[in-house]
Amino acid sequence: xxxxxxxxxxxxxxxxxxxxxxxxxxxxxxxxxxxxxxxxxxxxxxxxxxxxxxxxxxxxxxxxxxxxxxxxxxxxxxxxxxxxxxxxxxxxxxxxxxxxxxxxxxxxxxxxxxxxxxxxxxxxxxxxxxxxxxxxxxxxxxxxxxxxxxxxxxxxxxxxxxxxxxxxxxxxxxxxxxxxxxxxxxxxxxxxxxxxxxxxxxxxxxxxxxxxxxxxxxxxxxxxxxxxxxxxxxxxxxxxxxxxxxxxxxxxxxxxxxxxxxxxxxxxxxxxxxxxxxxxxxxxxxxxxxxxxxxxxxxxxxxxxxxxxxxxxxxxxxxxxxxxxxxxxxxxxxxxxxxxxxxxxxxxxxxxxxxxxxxxxxxxxxxxxxxxxxxxxxxxxxxxxxxxxxxxxxxxxxxxxxxxxxxxxxxxxxxxxxxxxxxxxxxxxxxxxxxxxxxxxxxxxxxxxxxxxxxxxxxxxxxxxxxxxxxxxxxxxxxxxxxxxxxxxxxxxxxxxxxxxxxxxxxxxxxxxxxxxxxxxxxxxxxxxxxxxxxxxxxxxxxxxxxxxxxxxxxxxxxxxxxxxxxxxxxxxxxxxxxxxxxxxxxxxxxxxxxxxxxxxxxxxxxxxxxxxxxxxxxxxxxxxxxxxxxxxxxxxxxxxxxxxxxxxxxxxxxxxxxxxxxxxxxxxxxxxxxxxxxxxxxxxxxxxxxxxxxxxxxxxxxxxxxxxxxxxxxxxxxxxxxxxxxxxxxxxxxxxxxxxxxxxxxxxxxxxx
Amino acid sequence: xxxxxxxxxxxxxxxxxxxxxxxxxxxxxxxxxxxxxxxxxxxxxxxxxxxxxxxxxxxxxxxxxxxxxxxxxxxxxxxxxxxxxxxxxxxxxxxxxxxxxxxxxxxxxxx
Numbered sequence: 035x036x037x038x039x040x041x042x043x044x045x046x047x048x049x050x051x052x053x054x055x056x057x058x059x060x061x062x063x064x065x066x067x068x069x070x071x072x073x074x075x076x077x078x079x080x081x082x083x084x085x086x087x088x089x090x091x092x093x094x095x096x097x098x099x100x101x102x103x104x105x106x107x108x109x110x111x112x113x114x115x116x117x118x119x120x121x122x123x124x125x126x127x128x129x130x131x132x133x134x135x136x137x138x139x140x141x142x143x144x145x146x147x148x149x150x151x152x153x154x155x156x157x158x159x160x161x162x163x164x165x166x167x168x169x170x171x172x173x174x175x176x177x178x179x180x181x182x183x184x185x186x187x188x189x190x191x192x193x194x195x196x197x198x199x200x201x202x203x204x205x206x207x208x209x210x211x212x213x214x215x216x217x218x219x220x221x222x223x224x225x226x227x228x229x230x231x232x233x234x235x236x237x238x239x240x241x242x243x244x245x246x247x248x249x250x251x252x253x254x255x256x257x258x259x260x261x262x263x264x265x266x267x268x269x270x271x272x273x274x275x276x277x278x279x280x281x282x283x284x285x286x287x288x289x290x291x292x293x294x295x296x297x298x299x300x301x302x303x304x305x306x307x308x309x310x311x312x313x314x315x316x317x318x319x320x321x322x323x324x325x326x327x328x329x330x331x332x333x334x335x336x337x338x339x340x341x342x343x344x345x346x347x348x349x350x351x352x353x354x355x356x357x358x359x360x361x362x363x364x365x366x367x368x369x370x371x372x373x374x375x376x377x378x379x380x381x382x383x384x385x386x387x388x389x390x391x392x393x394x395x396x397x398x399x400x401x402x403x404x405x406x407x408x409x410x411x412x413x414x415x416x417x418x419x420x421x422x423x424x425x426x427x428x429x430x431x432x433x434x435x436x437x438x439x440x441x442x443x444x445x446x447x448x449x450x451x452x453x454x455x456x457x458x459x460x461x462x463x464x465x466x467x468x469x470x471x472x473x474x475x476x477x478x479x480x481x482x483x484x485x486x487x488x489x490x491x492x493x494x495x496x497x498x499x500x501x502x503x504x505x506x507x508x509x510x511x512x513x514x515x516x517x518x519x520x521x522x523x524x525x526x527x528x529x530x531x532x533x534x535x536x537x538x539x540x541x542x543x544x545x546x547x548x549x550x551x552x553x554x555x556x557x558x559x560x561x562x563x564x565x566x567x568x569x570x571x572x573x574x575x576x577x578x579x580x581x582x583x584x585x586x587x588x589x590x591x592x593x594x595x596x597x598x599x600x601x602x603x604x605x606x607x608x609x610x611x612x613x614x615x616x617x618x619x620x621x622x623x624x625x626x627x628x629x630x631x632x633x634x635x636x637x638x639x640x641x642x643x644x645x646x647x648x649x650x651x652x653x654x655x656x657x658x659x660x661x662x663x664x665x666x667x668x669x670x671x672x673x674x675x676x677x678x679x680x681x682x683x684x685x686x687x688x689x690x691x692x693x694x695x696x697x698x699x700x701x702x703x704x705x706x707x708x709x710x711x712x713x714x715x716x717x718x719x720x721x722x723x724x725x726x727x728x729x730x731x732x733x734x735x736x737x738x739x740x741x742x743x744x745x746x747x748x749x750x751x752x753x754x755x756x757x758x759x760x761x762x763x764x765x766x767x768x769x770x771x772x773x774x775x776x777x778x779x780x781x782x783x784x785x786x787x788x
Numbered sequence: 789x790x791x792x793x794x795x796x797x798x799x800x801x802x803x804x805x806x807x808x809x810x811x812x813x814x815x816x817x818x819x820x821x822x823x824x825x826x827x828x829x830x831x832x833x834x835x836x837x838x839x840x841x842x843x844x845x846x847x848x849x850x851x852x853x854x855x856x857x858x859x860x861x862x863x864x865x866x867x868x869x870x871x872x873x874x875x876x877x878x879x880x881x882x883x884x885x886x887x888x889x890x891x892x893x894x895x896x897x898x899x
Contacts, residue, residue, distance in 0.1 A: 039848065057817065057866050058840065064818040064863070065836070086836050093837035100844040 040103040044110055047102055054097055062087060108449075112456035119457055126429065127461065130422050134465025134512060137415030139472030142505045144408045146477040149500055151305055152401055155391055157298040159237025160341075162390040164302075165201070165348050167194065167338040167355065170383035174375075184393075185334035188314070188327065189366040191229070194338065197358050200351035200386070201340030205235040207302070208317075208335040212284040212310060213595070214270075223266065223309035225284065226301060227317055227335075233261075233295075235341050236302075243278045243293030246313050255315030259292030260284065266309035267294045284310065285320050302339060304392040331368035332718075339389055352386035359383045370718030375642075410566060413559055415512065420556045422516040426458065427549055430524030437524055450525045451518075458517025459510075466509030473505070523548065583735035583744070584633065585671040588767055590775050591632060592617070594783070595761040606758040614663070614764055616782035622769040627666030628752055632763045633737050643748065645702050646712040646725060654716065655701050657746040658737060661755050661762075667693075667732055669765045677709040677730030684751040691751065693730035698746035707731070715748075726750070801834065801842050803881040806851065806874055814869040816859070817843055843868060851877045 043050055062083050069079035084090065120127040155161040168184055186194075191206045198204065205228070212225040233245035240261060249258060260282055262271070271277045281288040289312065300307040314336075318326030327333035342351055363380050371379060430437075437450060594613055596606050610628065618626045631637050644654040664680045667673075677693070684691055692713070699708045708728045715724050726748070734744035752762065768775045804824050809815060812823065820843075821834050846852045851874030857867045870878070 053866075054840075056864065058837075060816070060863055060865050061818045061821075061836065061840075067861075088835050088837035090837065093840055096838075096841040097844045100841050100848060 040101065041106055043102045044106045047098075047107060047110075050101055051098065054094060058087075058090065058094065108452070109456065112453050113460060115453060116457040116460045120460060123429070126425060130425065130461045131464045131468060133418040133421060134415075134462060134509075135468035135472055137411070137418040138466050138469030138505060138508050138512070139476055140411040140469075141408065141415055141508055142470055142473035142501065143476035143480065144404060144411055145504045146473060146501050147480060148401075148404050148408065149498070149504075151404070152391060153500065156236075156302060156304075156389075157238075157296075157300070162388075163342045164236075164389040165340055165342055165351055165386045166389040166393050167204075167340070168385050168387045170356070170385050173382050174378040184337065186336050186338050187331055187334055187366060187368075188329075188336060189331050190362055191336055191338060193362040193365045194355075194358070194384075197361055198340070198355065200342060200346050200354045202343050203231050203235045204338055204340040205229050205232045206314065206336040206338050207232060208314075208337065209306075209308075210317075213286070214283055216283055216286065223284075224307060226308040226311040227314045228311050229314055232311070235339075238296060238299050240293035241296045242275070243291070245293060249313045249315075255313065255319050258289060258313045258316050258319070260289040261293040261295055261311045262291060263295050263300070263307060263309050263311075264297040265307070282310065284312065284316075287319060289316075302337075302389070302392050331366060332370055337393060339393070340386075348386055348388045355384045355386050372716065372718075410563065413563055415508070416515075417556055417559045417563070419512050419516040420552045420559070422461070423520055424549055424552045424556075426454075426516065426520040427523065427552075430454070430520050433524070441525070447525050451521045454521035454524060455513070455517050458513045458521070462509045462513035462517075465512070466505055469509075470502075470505045473501075519548065583672060583733050588769075589669060590766045590768060590779065592764045592766070592779050592783070593761060594764060601760075603758040606760065607753070610752075610758070610762055610764075613783055616785075617764055617766050617779055620766070620768065620775065620778050620782075622775065624767045624769065625665050625669045626764065626766045627669040628663035628762050628764050629666050630661035630752065630755075630759045630762055632765075633735060638738070642716040643702060644714045644716070646714050655746065657698055657702070657748055659715075659748050659750065661752045661759065662693075662749045663752045663762075666749075666765065669767045670735075671767075672735055673733045675731045675733060676707060677728070679730060680749075680751040680753075682753075685753045688754070690724060690726045690754055691729045692726040693732055693749045694728055695732050695744075695747045696734045697744045698748055699731060701746045713748075800885065801839070802846060802851075803878070803885055804832070804834075805839075805842065805846065805868075806870060806878040806881060809852070809868060809870040810875065810878055814855075814857075814867040816857075816865040816867050818865075820868070846874070849877075850874075 062080075065083040065086065066076070066079045069082055070076055074082065087093070156164065158164070166184070167186065185208075186206075188206075191204070195204050207229065208227040210225040210227060212223045214221040214223050228246065230246045230249045233240065234247055239245075241264065243261070245261065246259075262277070262282075267273060267277060270282075271280070274280075277291050277294065280291050282291055295311070314328060315326075317335075318328055320326070327335050340351075342348070359382060360380070362384065363382055367376050367379060440450060441447070592613075594610060596609060601609060614626055614628055617623060631639065638658060639660070640656055640658045642654040643657050662680070664682065664684075667679055674693075675696070680691070680693065694702075694708055699705060702708070702713060703711060709731055710728065712725055712727050715726060717723050732749075735747070736742055737745055737747070752758070766775070766779070805820055808820055808823050808827075815823065817839055821836050821839055824832055824834055843852065847854055847868070851871060852868045853871050854866050854868050856864060859865050
């Protein structure tokens with residue numbers, strides 16, 4: 035208790051001092067009275083009393099030290115002094131605090147992102163027990179894909195669950211974007227397909243209602259409900275407690291709301307969040323063909339995560355699952371694969387990776403750049419420190435005489451250094467507080483920069499103890515970094531030299547040497563930063579323009595989805611054509627073109643092809659494919675290098691044609707001009723292969739991401755597709771503000787709406 | 789400057805103060821000081837100022853409690869009284885004092 039009282043007493047030192055004065059004065063007064071009563075003159079008695087008492091000041095200080103924590107007391111008075119000093123130099127203080135705030139703020143902001151993306155554990159029960167199923171290198175797959183993560187088929191999920199021993203249970207989930215409206219303009223919500231055991235395996239209890247434990251993972255989905263995320267519940271239902279039993283429209287179908295997830299639960303992917311979770315079988319309900327991907331063995335759409343049994347490490351589980359791979363793949367061979375595909379498929383291996391901090395495509399994309407950014411901002415902070423150290427050195431030489439006087443009055447060097455350091459500490463603390471506030475703005479701005487409308491990013495940026503600790507430690511370090519050396523230097527001059535008015539020649543040279551060193555290191559660091567900023571800017575420009583191979587600036591993409599009106603394929607074609615025509619006739623429209631899949635979406639489609647007619651490689655190659663309409667390449671500014679674009683004659687009655695990119699020409703035709711040549715696209719087993727004549731060659735474009743390599747692509751005319759897709763994207767390059775164009779397109783779509 | 793020989797031995801002040809307060813009830817610092825001197829027939833003299841750090845330390849340790857009161861002469865003063873843990877401490881100090889005496893006298897007698 036006593037140490038606590040001593041610390042508290044620091045704050046009431048003034049009152050204590052007064053009480054002590056009273057006590058000692060009482061003692062002296064009593065003694066004087068007694069001496070006077072004994073016959074002494076009052077003046078003499080007073081002196082005698084003081085003599086008997088001893089050194090009043092010393093006793094007072096000793097008593098005070100008994101009551102008050104000395105170090106803390108000194109620190110408080112040092113801080114008071116520092117505040118006074120900084121008030122005297124408001125300009126210096128402002129510059130110092132601001133530059134520190136910027137440095138600390140930038141560092142904290144980046145750290146906050148890293149923390150949210152990498153360090154924070156998932157908000158589930160015992161997150162360290164979670165592990166994700168992953169594929170070994172050189173994994174062979176073919177089929178269609180929809181996932182941000184490593185994807186598996188439903189059949190593989192079933193087999194894995196049946197055979198594995200390492201996990202107490204394995205869950206599966208896939209992502210989807212739901213349309214919340216009943217028709218007309220779409221309103222989107224981020225959706226999750228989850229296996230029935232999803233919430234149970236994670237140990238996440240719904241805030242309201244129940245989880246899917248009662249549902250089965252089989253195809254019968256009549257009583258499926260939806261579980262809302264907390265934020266979606268707040269947003270769409272105003273946090274209404276009576277939400278259970280109400281219904282929600284998802285892609286045109288009604289589902290009862292059966293539960294609400296807890297507030298902190300965002301799913302298993304840091305950087306993403308879900309709005310609505312539904313059982314896997316809902317995919318079947320929503321499928322065009324009434325089958326859905328659960329039955330399709332070449333539909334890769336599920337992420338698999340398991341909870342390790344007690345005593346199982348990730349390594350042991352990985353070995354176990356790798357061993358099981360053969361069984362799992364043997365039981366799940368897609369029926370559509372040809373024999374050689376099957377062989378490659380059976381040779382695949384699985385493994386297990388830790389997932390306690392979640393699975394994140396964002397992490398793969400941004401983790402290294404974020405660490406690099408942190409290093410860069412740390413350099414900025416170093417420069418700020420060097421700068422401040424220099425300023426403090428200059429200030430110290432201005433205060434040489436003051437310090438010399440204090441030293442000759444008996445102030446010890448440690449006391450002086452600690453006094454100067456408390457000034458630095460005050461600056462660092464102010465900079466730290468301001469920087470932490472600034473970091474909140476900066477990190478949110480960074481997230482907003484990563485976020486794009488079609489690919490929302492959501493990070494929990496609440497300040498936790500890690501972020502707080504990071505900012506505090508950073509402030510303390512900077513304080514020592516920029517404050518200590520100047521303080522030690524400033525007090526190291528013999529007082530006599532300083533008092534003489536001149537400066538000791540040696541110390542002078544020494545100090546200038548230090549300042550020169552600081553300036554040099556500042557310049558060096560700045561140069562490093564400048565160069566890296568230039569490089570960064572260049573690669574940003576490259577990424578944004580040249581290397582994508584296409585230019586989407588000024589292009590308005592309209593996604594037309596006919597799943598809700600349930601149009602027949604032939605009718606779809608007409609609707610799409612009408613909307614395209616209307617868009618083309620817009621004032622300001624330069625060019626218009628349609629495509630089935632858009633670059634940088636998460637969907638893709640690939641097939642094996644082989645060159646025909648004895649040219650090119652004889653081996654088959656896996657290439658990516660897309661359906662596009664006339665004018666698409668022009669609109670996206672993908673240059674046509676040879677041949678022609680598709681035109682209105684390329685329809686079902688005309689011979690099948692294709693346009694390929696340079697990578698395709700290189701891989702399939704060994705780099706020869708492919709225009710006029712023919713290739714065979716392998717259909718699934720049992721179906722007749724198709725032959726396509728190449729009519730055009732286009733430049734390479736990025737598809738999966740800007741950092742991805744160029745992949746071989748073949749484009750087919752939308753009008754020659756066996757079945758018109760339910761949804762296409764119409765790209766329109768226009769003059770004039772996007773908002774105006776958007777309004778016009780909206781109106782056109784509404785008018786045509788069947 | 790040589791110290792008077794009858795200065796209170798370092799460390800015994802606590803014992804004396806605790807004993808006085810135990811025997812006489814609450815007192816202020818001046819009275820404690822006078823009391824020690826008079827009871828010891830002026831053999832022991834407390835350097836008056838050094839009493840106060842000691843008193844405050846003992847209060848911090850929890851051996852003494854203090855309250856402010858008014859003397860017969862109408863002056864405001866701080867009165868100290870012994871606490872329960874002060875009583876325990878008094879016993880311990882007495883014990884160690886008598887050990888010291890025994891030890892010292894043995895050395896004087898037998899060496």
